[in-house]
Amino acid sequence: MELVKKVVAHFLKDSPVRIANIDRGMQENHPETIFLAAHSLKSASTTVGAMILADMCKELELNARRGLISDVQDQLARIESEYRKVVAALESYINLLGQD
Template sequence: MSDSHLDSAVQAVLQDVMEAEYPVLLDTFLTDSEERLRLLHKAERAADAQALRQAAHSFKGSCSNMGAPLLAGLCRQLEEAARREQLSQTAELIEQIEREFAIVRILFRAERQRYRH
């Protein structure tokens, strides 16, 4: 896996802890992330700084837990922009989050393929 997008040490710990449930964890993260992106877009369209902050915070946490540091960092930037109500920056940050998530999704799907029987 690409260490710039995914933290291999976190991945190794998750694999050890989750064992046979690791593929389910990957699937759940990908599904949840799609919903989180939808919520980011919805809050951004509504110019709802509070909802945007909460959605970014939640996404940041799951990205951190799954070992996606660049994605978590972008979510942190979005969370901070929303906290300061600097909504002029949010569309570009969401775009960057989507681009990084597209890379992470490919890497996790490739990882998931290793567990197919």
């Protein structure tokens, strides 16, 4: 269970940086920054089983790769909303693990 806690802790620590990098890429109109951050967040989300979030990141990643970043703001808002749900679920799960 310690490994699970470490993986989740890493996700919770690093994911806000990845989301901030997506936002920065959007602000700077830089598809490569968006692509890299979305790719990293997709992989991390998959690792913790957050498949809806991973799918959202995959869509953003593909759009950024194609240079289609006009909808990034809307996509990012949906990603942030789903991310909050994932964080709540993971924190609840970790708390349950701590009770054992």
